[in-house]
Amino acid sequence: MSRWHILMFALVLAGSLGAMEPSSPVVQVGPNPSAVAFFETKIRPVFQEYCWKCHGNGKKHGGLKMDTLDGLLAGGNEGVALVPGDSSTGLLMKALRYESGDSDLDMPPKGKLPDAVISDIARWIDLGAPWPTGLPPAPLVPPPPPPPFLGRLHPAIVHLPITALVLAILTEFLRWWRGPDWRKASDLLIAAGALGAIAGVISGSSLEGGQDPRLLERHELLGWLALVGALSAGVLAVASRYAPGARRPLALVLVLTGALVILAGHLGGEMVHGPL
Numbered sequence: 001m002s003r004w005h006i007l008m009f010a011l012v013l014a015g016s017l018g019a020m021e022p023s024s025p026v027v028q029v030g031p032n033p034s035a036v037a038f039f040e041t042k043i044r045p046v047f048q049e050y051c052w053k054c055h056g057n058g059k060k061h062g063g064l065k066m067d068t069l070d071g072l073l074a075g076g077n078e079g080v081a082l083v084p085g086d087s088s089t090g091l092l093m094k095a096l097r098y099e100s101g102d103s104d105l106d107m108p109p110k111g112k113l114p115d116a117v118i119s120d121i122a123r124w125i126d127l128g129a130p131w132p133t134g135l136p137p138a139p140l141v142p143p144p145p146p147p148p149f150l151g152r153l154h155p156a157i158v159h160l161p162i163t164a165l166v167l168a169i170l171t172e173f174l175r176w177w178r179g180p181d182w183r184k185a186s187d188l189l190i191a192a193g194a195l196g197a198i199a200g201v202i203s204g205s206s207l208e209g210g211q212d213p214r215l216l217e218r219h220e221l222l223g224w225l226a227l228v229g230a231l232s233a234g235v236l237a238v239a240s241r242y243a244p245g246a247r248r249p250l251a252l253v254l255v256l257t258g259a260l261v262i263l264a265g266h267l268g269g270e271m272v273h274g275p276l
């Protein structure tokens with residue numbers, strides 16, 4: 001490849017890269033905010049009070065609708081009502097100035113509007129007839145930050161202590177009924193329930209906001225009580241190795257704790273999914 005070819009190649013490459021750049025970026029400019037404010041304070045109220053009775057709310061006397069810019073641009077039976085940017089053409093200004101040459105077209109029919117109002121309308125047309133459509137932009141409210149990682153896990157984590165503690169009630173009953181073979185399973189479940197309750201309370205405390213405060217308060221209280229219950233069950237389970245008598249209060253503590261976790265879980269579900 002000669003030097004010439006390389007140069008040509010480089011030029012073509014540069015040219016095609018350049019072509020990828022948008023040559024004339026389209027700059028979109030919304031209606032000028034001060035022009036919109038002018039419309040909202042000086043024009044819309046006048047139209048509303050003096051014109052819409054007959055040219056708005058579904059009525060279009062003379063074929064003219066004045067409650068949208070499209071309606072105004074479409075004009076009436078006599079033709080063009082207004083040309084944005086040019087107040088010297090169109091029937092609207094002539095009608096307002098009582099200058100159409102046809103007294104039926106003097107608007108509003110009841111009497112001429114004050115000159116200041118008429119010149120405001122002329123100025124609005126000369127500004128290009130800005131007419132904001134749609135709702136005013138919603139104020140920017142930042143979306144709430146996602147809950148911290150542990151907090152997001154809370155609804156999943158709490159299933160562990162709930163399941164473990166409810167099963168522990170069952171195995172503790174089987175231990176009493178069927179004998180000490182069930183003790184190991186029971187102790188394991190109690191340990192899992194106590195650890196799960198700790199994890200549940202920790203992950204739950206890193207969640208905040210957004211919930212019904214009354215529900216949240218009760219849910220938290222039940223959560224803490226369930227934790228105390230699960231830890232007491234754990235202590236009693238260990239103690240019962242040395243003092244078998246501790247097994248009897250353990251059953252009671254387990255049943256109470258089971259009820260607490262179920263209630264706490266129920267309120268938690270209500271906060272996440274709404275009342276049943």
Ligand code: HEC
Nearest residue numbers: 050051054061062064076077078079091092095104107108
């Ligand atoms: C009481 C009812 C009424 C009110 C209020 C009224 N108009 Fe009219 N308007 C009419 C009627 C009726 C015609 C048709 C007249 C005709 O064609 O002889 C008309 C026609 C017009 C026309 C001509 C449409 C065309 O092409 O035929 C314009 C422009 C107009 N009105 C502007 C206005 C403006 C601006 C206002 C408010 C300042 C207004 N009107 C208020 C009843 C009203």
